[in-house]
Amino acid sequence: MRQIPARLLLCALLIGCKSKEQSGGGTGGGQGTIVVGEVGSMTGTEATFGVSSDRAIQLASSELNAAGGIRGKQIQIIALDDEGKPEEAATAATRLIASEHVIALLGEVASTRSLFMAPKAQANKVPMVSPSSTNPKVTQVGDYIFRACFIDPFQGYVMAKFVHDNLKLSKAAILKDVRNDYSVGLAQNFTESFVRMGGKVVANESYSNGDVDFKAQLTNIRNAHPEVLYVPGYYTDVGLIARQAREAGITAPMAGGDGWDSEKLYEIGGAALEGSYFSNHYSVDDPSPRITEFVARFKKAYGGQLPDSLAAQAYDAAGMLFDAMKRATELTGPAIRDALAQTKGYKGVTGDITMDQNRNASKPAVVLKVGKGGKYEFQGRIAPEDTATGAPEGSPKKTEGNTAPNPAPGNVPTPTPMPELGATSPAAAAANTGQPQGVPSGEHPKK
């Protein structure tokens, strides 16, 4: 008998929590709002990835809401932090689906974590759009998983092509993060493309995310005398690698992928990175009007901060999802999935996005050079292999001012001036209800 009041109390508490959570979330098909979930690494060694993406998604949704939302309903974004841990990403996805009843998921940035989230989304028939997970495996999880970016083979191909055709170098060394699917994927595809083009990989070394000493690997690499060092890792590791590579006496330029894109890169690596190249999804220096406009609105919303490429992609992922929601026959998971799969020529800030049959975005990549003082210099655009017939579009010389970024004629994805971005109105830019994240605090991903 004694235990009953305690149990009742516990039940009451549980019910209380449950109803509170639901009132905060609402149901996907409900009355007032449409709830979309977001999972990102707001804290941890890749915190800038999550925070940038979150800002862009908040910006996209507030613009959409100011322009009237979708079918008269407002979009509500519920963002959860996964601290950069794959298991946490899976938990966050489950929580968003089960207790917040989200209609769609945005995230994760990193492939490793997207791969943990995707099975949850697939099993519950909740469409998931990853802004920037470039590993091919992500969308192979199932037909509800999409991405707003190109895949690893393409980034590896882009850098191989750039090194071979533009820099005219033929001996490459690779230093990859073996514990990261992204890094392994880029390295593998770089190797395949580079060898096919006639280049040679003279050293293939690896490290594990979180390592701080790379001297042993770099010593082996130095002794192989490469002309370029391909390091498709994330910024914290790359910064340290760059310094130690120079200390070890390696003078060859370094090259990498979009994991380099963070202001922390140069802060840690410093002058050792100057003269290195990386492939990316977009460049703030790209003179195309769509980009300049997006940059202006992002800066206005976040106190002058420049959007990095993750922000641009997250903005496109959100825009693409909202666009599909508008076109969907009804606001259910399967209907939105079908609409997403039919996306064709969506005018994103990072280029025209078309979904291929594997739910991967097909669009061009840019190559940037780390210049003096850490400034990124736009080197050119490289189009997908099957559409581009010849040389990369951009010449290796620096494009400046308002010069068109695509001097080579006849290449496919030429950005045309667009007054509107996707389906949202630029006038909505002023309305910023997003929650700018300050210096993120919380747990650290490594243990």
Add this chain to the structure above:
Amino acid sequence: MTELLQHLVNGVSLGAIYALIALGYTMVYGVLKLINFAHGDVFMLGAMVGWYASARWTNEARDPSIAGALAVTLLAMVVCGTVGFVIERAAYRPLRGSPRINSLITAIGVSFFLEYGGQYLFGPNPRAFGVLPHRANFIGGGISVGYVDLVTIGTSIVLMALLQRIVFHTRMGTAMRAVSWNPSVAALMGVNIDLVISFTFVLGSSLAAVAGILYASKYPSVHPLMGLMPGLKAFVAAVLGGIGNVPGAMLGGLLLGLAEQLVSGYTSSSWRDAVAFSILILILLVKPSGLLGRTDAEKV
């Protein structure tokens, strides 16, 4: 051949850092028979204070000078010494009479407190560190030696000699050895145990601060969990050399650094940590007292 030499040079410079951290570990153990797991986190605090002193409060990081570096290091030593004193006073002293396992668990608790308190206080993001004036590497005969590495090796040797001197040639050192031998008898002889133990902690923690500054100069990325791995590795080094033995810590650190570099140089970096911890298991199985440790019978 140059490859092997370069791996050896890299190993010695990595080992010197492990040795520097291990010195603090081994000293506290020598006196208290307590494995102070929070040592790696005090090391982190040292680097963090160094970051604040050089990049936040002053412009030292942008225009480094030797005098500035010394001042920053001194400040970090004072702060860490104070923290070490407080940790001992607040967390370990109340448990001094209780079974050793209690202190050990508390040490782990203190370690977590510093790590996650650090995340709360400083934020989890890595920060770039720069205190020592930048100097070109010395490259000769295909072998490159870092400036920071030379400073680290020099510092560890000097500090080891200094510690050895303190322990064997000062009154405080005599008292430390007396406490280490038998605290209650030492107290009966008029040794102020509290003072000796506090002194040990302050000394060990300020050594951790020096190690933190040098480590962060070598690997310029400072964050609240940076002390975790180096702390564990230094523990392995201390055990390898013979925990409680000052030259042993130095030897253990150097051997561990060499082993790690050779493993990642000739096999794969994935094996490196596995090898480091296998060394710990092996030494505990074969010679638990460590390479330079003396085997004395357990006092009952």
